[in-house]
Amino acid sequence: MLHQVELTLSPEQASAEENYLPLAAEEAKVSEKEITFHRILRRSIDARGHKVRVNLALQLVVGEPAEKYARRHTEFNYGQVGHRPAVVIVGAGPAGMFAALRLIELGIKPIVLDRGKEVIGRRKDIGRLNTKHIVNPNSNYSFGEGGAGTFSDGKIYTRSKKRGDLQKILEIFYQHGAQEDILYEAHPHIGTDRLPKIVTAIRQTISASGGQMHFNTKVTDILLKDGKAVGVEVVGVKEDGQEAEPETRQQVMGEGVILATGHSARDIYELLHQKGIQLQEKAFAMGVRIEHPQDLIDSIQYSCEVRDDYLPAASYNLANQIDGRGVYSFCMCPGGYIVSSSTSPDEVVVNGMSPSTRNSPFANSGMVVEIRPEDYAHLAEHGVLAGLRYQQQLERWAFTNGGKGQTAPAQLMTDFVQKRISQHLPETSYRPGIISSPIHFWMPESISSRLRKAFLNFGRQMKGYLTDEAVVVAMESRTSSPVQIPRDKDSLEHPQIQNLYPCGEGAGYAGGIMSAAMDGEKCAERIAAKVKI
Secondary structure, three states, X not given: OEEEEEEEEOHHHHOOHHHHHHHHHHHHXXXXXHEEEEEEEEEEEEOOOOOOEEEEEEEEEEXXXXXXXXXXXXXXXXXXXXXXXXXXXXXXXXXXXXXXXXHHHOOOEEEEXXXXXXXXXXXHHHHHHHHHOOOOOOOOOOOOOOHHHHHOOOEOOOOOOOOOOHHHHHHHHHHOOOOHHHHOEOOOEOOOOOHHHHHHHHHHHHHHOOOEEEOOEEEEEEEEEOOEEEEEEEEEEOOOOOEXXXXXOEEEEOOOEEEOOOOOOHHHHHHHHHOOOOOEEOOEEEEEEEEEEHHXXXXXXXXXXXXXXXXXXXXXXXXXEEOOEEEEEEEEEOOOEEEEOOOOOOOXXXXXXXXXXXXXXXXXXEEEEEEOHHHHHHHHHHHHHHHXXXXXXXXXXXXXXXXXXXXXXXXXXXXXXXXXXXXXXOOOOOOOOEEEOOHHHHOOHHHHHHHHHHHHHHHHHOOOOOOOOOEEEEEEOOOOOOEEOOOOOOOOOOOOOEOEEEOHHHHOOOOOHXXXXXXXXXXXXXXXXXXXX
């Protein structure tokens, strides 16, 4: 017999089955000895009020063999597609990799191209960026195997329930090495320490099925014939990130092209614009990344002096309307690190990531302001790329007002609010280092004034949040792309170019690992419906 129970427990009670199973049996009005099997269906933390509780949904098997009800994970079997028609996928991030897996399921050969390196090579380049401030323009935190998601917090949930099969994506991650708790946690995350092995396993699945994955391969043109995308032109990328000699250029042909390049691949927007392929302006946001001691965030959120050993590092989610615009936290990383997401040596861009254990002594989050066309009216001559130019402009200001390397400009939170230069800065997780800078002075007033007001409000919402223990680091500018590549809502093709499928974050249709993965699957399904196998 099956029973489903929902319990509200203390963190200690929820931490081990010997603690919660007797309570579950009592709730189901059965003997604990009769329970032959149980599984967690859902787990979430409720930190509202003065006592933290854990909500636990359980399924109990009573009086029947456990084998009959043991958790059965979906196994996705990928057949051989090496001799099937091919589709070109530009970008090996979540959208590109999940598009490739779905194409294989549908009997089509994916050819995945990425300008960056495999994970091992990326690690070396990231090491040089952190210690020597050397930015490899094609292998960094943004470009390479797994995309920007490989070195991130690894959040794998989405607010949208309409984009695709959430559970399938989670099961695929689990099949490729993610921990089982992602299948039932309310806000699952994998962690940057585990993601590299997982994306490597996905690549191996694609290759073992006859799909192709080519790294150090940069797309320089989209090949068109009779109004249709028929392939791409590529050039090799050298170890230092520079393009190989022009004579190495070659063409990669397919039944169509899925454009899943991510929102940092600015040259793709430039290419499309030069070719007269329609682009659109898109809403985006910019601001700073703010870092607190994790202990402080724990004490605020859990209403305690010291976090309980049974509780995870606390997070937060803040949002305000300030002077008619949204100001909100973005990509909050409890127990995490601030990292450099620069893709050019003359810019400073920061982002966040955290390991699976979230055990860093720091908590960081993007804090960004909605950007509108009037903010970059002075760049109107650039047309649809004006927002992109504004983004670049502020990243270069961060470079010139920082250490003119990857040292980032920073300011105590309280000094930023009071418009004072910081005479000292706290320890930070940002490995290239920070330097005191009057961010309040050089950052556009349309952003800085709203951040100041928001920080005051957030300090009232979360007592202790506005503190001189927190540091503001600039620039958090890659929340999303300021450019969208349009597509038909049904066919998902570009309205001008048949068989060209804009996909994922870079095209403007996703915002995170899960939504990008689901969008990749959708694009794969649409193009597969047109391919004759």
